[in-house]
Amino acid sequence: MVDLLLVDLSRLQFALTALYHFLFVPLTLGLSILIAMMETVYVMTRRPIWRDMTKFWGVLxxxxxxxxxxxxxxxxxxxxxxxxxxxxxVGDVFGAPLAIEGLMAFFLEATFVGLFFFGWDRLSARAHLVVTWLMALGTNFSALWILVANGWMQNPVGSAFNVDTMRMEVTDFLAVIMNPVAQAKFVHTVSAGYVCAAAFVLGVSSWYMLKGRHVALAKRSFVIASAFGLASTLSVIVLGDESGYALTDNQKMKLAAIEAMWKTEPPPADFTAFGIPDLKERVTRYAVHIPWAMGLIGTRSLDKPIEGIEELVAKAEVRIRNGILAYDALERIKADRTDQAAREAFARSSADLGYALLLKRFVADPREASEAQIKEASWTTVPHVPSLFFTFRIMVLCAFVLLAVFAVAFWHTMREEEAPRWLFRMAIIAMPLPWIAIEFGWFVAEVGRQPWIIDGVLPTFLATSELGVYNLFLTIAGFTLLYGVLAVIEVKLMLAAIRKGPDISREVEAMFATTRAPARPLAVQPAE
Known part of the structure; x- marks a missing residue:
């Protein structure tokens, strides 16, 4: 039988390292683009302040x-x-985009990061600008291939199970790359990274404005961050809607769990703004609905239903029964590779093999599963509804709060009037919101896929290594300690760089000597 503690610890360790890693990725994605934009203005205007801005944010x-x-x-x-x-x-499929990420995008990114930092006095201004944009593109290409790999886990297109090798293999690599789930995830994730960087730049600039330090740099950074952040937040919201539409075709159970939609509703379905999912009774209590909203988001229509959890569980039960036929045919092929009848039987039901594997949680041989075990296995296809329901709504709330902050900041910059101090404070308070939204977004994406590590193909509990529980406890403790130390180092270095401030050139210092420490923050003017 499957050791579920081993599975849970393996999942916990990967979740901790992945979520910790993704504290840094979005800021890298967004800052690279913002830095390239700042340096573009410097090359076009030759104003030293923009060079100083590029270098300062480049250090961070x-x-x-x-x-x-x-x-x-x-x-x-x-x-x-x-x-x-x-x-x-699945290494033949999953390994390809992962290898491309390492060989192409990562090396491209790392090479131009080095040229960015060490090429200021060795390259012409235009050549250095090209380097900076290539660094930004390399950073975003790195995210592309990772998300192609993850998108395939969510929607395994362009691949098939090979009965001769007993492995998943690529049948259409272009389909893997152009996977609609992967493409939606890429643009949504990259836009979220842009929001993260914009909030970071806006918050740090606001802190400088409140302190009356480096005002010339802070004003221009505030302007570019407010505009970039507003556009990026709108993009995240629109592309989030597109991701919801993609779920309707590819991950119906995840969508139903996010909505806590236990039964199929008449179209167009309402969006549940708030409620309390009850797992025991399988209802959502105290629900507050927005009429038609979920139908429009999920189906782009007023006449198509969104299937509920109970109906999807019934479909999963049918697929489990059909998958048992595929499993039986596969066992016959293992016994006799020349059994043509078994191969034909497997071909007819191979799409449901993964559903039969869900039974291995309860019985060693799925063909020996009882009726009760089949029904129980069908309900394991439902992820944890309350956690998905609430984390999704917190993510959405964070997005709309950030939209309001960026919109107000942008409005003040366009009116060329003095920005109020409360806005600067609000920008600082809002700085953590992109990270909260991003981490919760990944929680929704990955927990919503359970019980699958490859949706519909391979259950998570069958994918682990044969490691001991003791080894996992030890490595989790080691990673937690190591990452805790790295987090302290990261925060100290960031704070030290921010406190030190930019290396303002003499020309800029002279130009803005009279605005170094105003009694009240100056108006946020449009960038020169």
């Missing part, structure tokens, strides 16, 4: 980039260490 980018690389390497090694059967079973 560099600190964050280094920690992101260190934690990312550890995470990728876990596929071989903690998830050996997963790597064996």
């Amino acid at each position: 980018f560099g600190i964050n980039f280094a920690l992101g690389v260190a934690t990312g390497i550890t995470m990728e090694f876990q596929f071989g260490m903690n998830w050996a059967f997963y790597s064996h079973y």
Whole structure:
């Protein structure tokens, strides 16, 4: 039987390292673009203040980039260490985008990061600008291939199970790359990174404005962050809607769990703004609905239903029964590779093999499963509804709060009037919100896929390595301690760099000598 404690600890370790790694990734994605934009203005105007801005935010980018690389390497090694059967079973598919990420995007990114920092006095202004944009593109390409791999886990297109190798193999690599789930995840995740960087720049700039320090740099950074943040937040919201639409076609159970929709509602379905899911009674209590909203988000129509959890569980039961036929045919093929009848039987029901594997949680041979075990296995296809329901809504709330902050900041910059001090304080308070939304977003994406590590193909509990529980406890403690130390180092380095401030050139110092420490923060003017 499956050791569920071993599975839970393996999942916990990967979740801790992945969530910690993704504290750094979004800021790297967004800061790289903002830095490239700032340097573009410098090359166009030759104003030293924009060069100083590029260098200052570049230092913070560099600190964050280094920690992101260190934690990312550890995470990728876990596929071989903690998830050996997963790597064996789907490595021919999953390994390709992961290898491309390492060989192309990461090396491209790392090479141009080095040129960015050490090429200021060795390259012409235009050549250095090209380097900076290539660094930004490399950073975003790195995210692309990771999300192609993750998108395939959510929607395993362009692949098939090979009865001769007993593994999943690529049948159409272009389909893997153009996977609609992967594409939606990429643009949504990258936009979230842009929001994260914009909130960071806006918050630090607001702190300078409140302190009356480096006002020339802070004013311009505030302007560019407010505009970039507003556009990025709107993009995240629109693309989040697109992700919801993609779930309707590819991950119906995840969508139903996010909505705590226990039964199929007449179209167009309402969106549940608030409620309390009751797992025992399988109802959502105290629900507050927004009419038609979920139908429009999920189906782009007023006449198509969104299936509820109970109906999807019934469909899963049918697929489990059909999957047992595939499992039986596969066992016959293992016994006799020349059994053509078994191969034909497997071909007819191979799409449901993964559902039969869900029974291995209860019985060694799925063909021996009882009726009660089949029904119980069908209900394991439902992820934890309350956690998905609440984390999704907190994520959405964070997005709309950030939209309001960026919108007010942008409005003040466009009116060329003095920004109120409360706005600066609000920008500082809002700085953690992008990270909260992003981490909760990944929680929704990954927990919502359970019980699958590859949706509909391989259950999570079958994918782990044969590690002892003691080893996992020891490594989790070690990673927690190591990452705790790295977190302290990261925060101290960031705070030290922010307190020190930018290396303002003499020309800029002279130009803005009279505005170094105003009694009240100056108006946020449009960038020169």
